Amino acid sequence: MLADTLRWxxxxxxxxxxxxxxxxxxxxxxxxxSLTLWLWAWLCAQGRLLRASPFAFYRAMGRxxxxxxxxxxxxxxxxxxxxxxxxxxKLPFTALRALGFSPQMAIGVLAIGGTAGTGVxxxxxxxxxxxxxxxxxxxxxxxxxxPIFAGAEYNTLRLDLGATSVGxxxxxxxxxxxxxxxxxxxxxxxxxxxxxxxxxxSANPTFNQxxxxxxxLIIDRWRCERLDISDSEIHNLIVSGNASDGQSISxxxxxxxxxxxxxxxxxxxxxxxxxxxxxxxxxxxxxGVNGKVxxxxxxxxxxxxxxxxxxxxxxxxxxxxxxxxGGDESLATKAFTIATSVIYKSFTNTSNVEVSMAxxxxx
Numbered sequence: 001m002l003a004d005t006l007r008w009x010x011x012x013x014x015x016x017x018x019x020x021x022x023x024x025x026x027x028x029x030x031x032x033x034s035l036t037l038w039l040w041a042w043l044c045a046q047g048r049l050l051r052a053s054p055f056a057f058y059r060a061m062g063r064x065x066x067x068x069x070x071x072x073x074x075x076x077x078x079x080x081x082x083x084x085x086x087x088x089x090k091l092p093f094t095a096l097r098a099l100g101f102s103p104q105m106a107i108g109v110l111a112i113g114g115t116a117g118t119g120v121x122x123x124x125x126x127x128x129x130x131x132x133x134x135x136x137x138x139x140x141x142x143x144x145x146x147p148i149f150a151g152a153e154y155n156t157l158r159l160d161l162g163a164t165s166v167g168x169x170x171x172x173x174x175x176x177x178x179x180x181x182x183x184x185x186x187x188x189x190x191x192x193x194x195x196x197x198x199x200x201x202s203a204n205p206t207f208n209q210x211x212x213x214x215x216x217l218i219i220d221r222w223r224c225e226r227l228d229i230s231d232s233e234i235h236n237l238i239v240s241g242n243a244s245d246g247q248s249i250s251x252x253x254x255x256x257x258x259x260x261x262x263x264x265x266x267x268x269x270x271x272x273x274x275x276x277x278x279x280x281x282x283x284x285x286x287x288g289v290n291g292k293v294x295x296x297x298x299x300x301x302x303x304x305x306x307x308x309x310x311x312x313x314x315x316x317x318x319x320x321x322x323x324x325x326g327g328d329e330s331l332a333t334k335a336f337t338i339a340t341s342v343i344y345k346s347f348t349n350t351s352n353v354e355v356s357m358a359x360x361x362x363x
Contacts, residue, residue, distance in 0.1 A: 046060075129146055130146060130147050130150045131145050131146060132144075132145045132146075132147070132159070132270055132272055133145055133270070133271060133272055134272070135157075135174075135272045135273070135274055135275035136150065136275075137150065137154060137155045137156055137157050137275075137277055138150035138151075138154065138156075138157070138158070139154075139156075139158045139160065140158065140159050140160065140270075141160050141162065142159055142160065142161045142162070142164065142166050142169070142270060142291070142293075143164055143166050143270060145270070155183070155276075155277055155278045156186060156277060156278055156279040156280075156281060157171070157174070157272075157275065157277045157279070157280050157281070158279075158280075158281040158282075158283075159270075159281070159282045159283075160283060160284070160285040160286070160291070161212065161282070161283070161284055161291025161292065161293060162284065162285075162286045162289050162291060163286075163289055163292075164263075164292075165261045165262070165263035165292040165293065165294070166261075166269070166270060166292070166293045166294070167261075167263075167269050167293075167294050167295070168269040168270070168271070168293075168294065168295045168297070169269070169270045169271075169282075169293050169295070169296050169297070170269070170270070170271040170272070170273075170297040170299070171272055171273075171280070171282075171297070171298050171299075171301075172272075172273050172297070172298070172299040172300050172301070173273045173274045173275075173299075173300045174273075174274065174275045174276070174277060174280070174300075174301055174302070175275075175276050175277075175301075175302045175303070175363055176193045176194060176276075176277055176278070176279060176280055176301065176302070176303040176304075177193035177278060177279065177303045177304045177305035177306050178304045178305035178362065179276075179302050179303055179304035179305070179360060179362060179363055180276050180362065180363045181362060181363075183276065183278050184278065184305065185278060185279065185305045185306045186278050186279055189278075189279050189306060191306050191307055192279070192281075192306050192307050192308070192309045193224070193225075193278075193279055193280070193303040193304070193305055193306035193307065193308060194222075194224070194279070194280045194281075194298075194301070194303060194306075194307075194308040194309065195279075195280075195281045195282070195283065195309050196212065196217075196280075196281075196282045196283070196296075196298070196309070196310045196313070197211075197212050197231075197232070197282075197283060197284075197309070197310055197311040197312040197313050198210040198211040198212050198283065198284045198290065198291070198311075198312030198313070199283055199284060199285065199312070200312065201287075206287070207287045208287045208288035209288075209312070210283075210284035210285075210286070210287070210288065210289060210290050210291070210312070211284065211290045211291075211312050211313065211314045212282070212283065212284050212290065212291045212293075212312065212313050212314070213259065213261060213290050213291065213292045213293075213314045213315075214261070214292075214293055214294075214295075214296050214313060214314070214315040214316070214318075215259060215260035215261045215293070215294040215295055215315070215316045215317070216260075216294070216295045216296070216315070216316060216317045216318075216319070217296050217298075217310075217313065217315045217317070217318045217319070218295070218296065218297040218298065218299065218319045218321075219298055219310070219318070219319065219320045219321070219323065220297070220298070220299040220300070220319070220321050220322060220323070221299055221300045221301070221321075221322050221323060222298070222300075222301045222302075222303070222308060222323040222324070222325070223301070223302045223303060223323070223324050223325075223360050224303050224307070224308040224323070224324075224325050224335075225303070225304065225305070225306070225307065225308075225325075225326065225327035225328075225335065225359065225360065226306075226307035226308060226325065226326075226327075226335050226336075226337075227244070227307070227308045227310075227320075227323065227325045227335070227336050227337070228307055228308070228309050228310070228311075228337050228339070229310045229311070229320070229337070229338045229339065229342055230310075230311045230337075230338075230339035230341045230342060231311040231312050231313075231339070231341045231342070232310070232311060232312065232313035232314070232315065232318075232341070232342050232343070233254070233256035233313070233314045233315070233342075233343050234251075234256060234313070234314075234315045234316075234317070234318045234342065234343070234344050234345075235256045235257060235258040235259065235315070235316050235317065235344070235345045235346065236258070236316065236317040236318070236344070236345065236346045236348075237251060237317075237318050237320075237342070237344040237346065237347045237348070238317070238318065238319045238320065238321070238348045239320045239321075239338065239347075239348065239349050239350075239352060240319075240320075240321050240322075240348065240349075240350045240351055240352070241321050241322045241350075241351045241352070242320060242321070242322065242323045242324075242325065242336060242351075242352045242353075243323075243324050243325070243326075243352075243353050243354075243355045243357075244323075244324075244325040244326050244334075244335050244336035244352070244353075244354060244355070244357075245325065245326020245327060245328060245329065245330065245331065245333075245335040245336075245354070245355065245356060245357040246326065246330065246331040246332060246333050246334040246335050246336070246354055247325075247334055247335065247336040247337070247352060247354055248334040248336070248337045248338070249336075249337075249338045249349060249352070250337075250338060250339060250340045250342075251338050251339075251340070251342040251343070251344050251347060252340050252341075252342065252343055252344070253343075253344060253345075253347070254343035254344065254345065255345060256314070256343055256344065256345050257345075258316045258345075259314065259315070259316040260294055260316055261292045261293060261294040262294075263292070279306075280298075280301070282296070290314075302360065302363065303360070304359065304360040304361075304362065308325075323336075324357065325357075326355070326356070326357035327357055327358060327359040327360060328359075329356045329357060329358055330356070331354050331356065335357075336352075
């Protein structure tokens with residue numbers, strides 16, 4: 001027994017280190033040699049066929065070509081069948097969207113109909129917990145991706161920033177307010193379809209005023225009935241390429257400092273694209289605590305039914321570019337305003353024009 005154990009203590013390492021690797025290498029070399037010989041024999045056979053009969057060689061190559069093309073056509077046919085199957089599967093959702101339902105409302109209707117009518121078990125990945133990255137409405141406490149509040153009747157996208165800084169927040173390709181069928185501005189919106197900024201404390205004596213601190217704030221390609229920017233400090237203000245139904249740009253020179261938001265191992269980026277909401281609100285909701293984000297990008301936003309308001313911002317750079325603002329077709333009223341309470345260190349003001357505009361159409 002002891003002798004067998006001692007023998008295996010010697011034999012096993014030798015086999016692991018030499019015998020088995022050597023056998024495997026030799027087998028691999030034999031396989032490569034066999035493959036090389038077969039390939040050489042095949043090439044020689046093709047050469048003899050070409051020399052003996054060029055037409056026979058051409059017909060042989062044609063058969064191989066037809067075999068490959070047949071496989072490609074089969075793959076295309078199967079792919080088209082699967083695409084058609086998917087189109088039929090999502091037809092109920094597509095029909096509800098065509099009737100004017102928002103994506104959230106359409107999913108809700110399908111969920112209720114599926115469970116009550118047929119008892120179908122819905123895939124948990126479709127009706128999972130609400131998520132900022134998927135564009136679900138709710139109240140989100142940055143940097144959490146799941147909401148602290150969400151409900152079937154709550155269709156506002158609200159993001160509260162606090163002491164935890166966020167590197168990048170991007171919200172793009174969304175419609176707001178009454179811009180789509182069946183929606184309206186919430187009763188507590190204060191006339192704003194978009195609100196970005198801090199909160200003043202005068203309305204609540206127990207609340208200390210907050211600001212939204214931003215390294216770079218990008219306001220790009222909005223469609224608003226009004227855009228009002230006020231009560232903010234901006235080191236580098238860039239206002240370029242905007243068309244508005246009347247404008248009043250009255251920012252005042254001062255000495256706001258440049259800024260970027262650090263924070264070391266800070267929160268993950270928050271990015272969402274696409275969606276229909278009654279309101280977008282990004283603010284600092286904790287008393288005396290300024291929200292902080294290094295790059296806040298709000299791009300391609302279509303709104304109707306209220307004003308777009310930006311106030312109580314402290315920014316290193318604010319870019320307001322390529323927006324269309326207005327809706328009363330009167331240049332006498334100023335649809336685009338930058339108030340005297342906006343203080344800047346550097347100001348670029350180029351290619352902003354006044355254009356008569358009607359109210360944004362319902363999508």
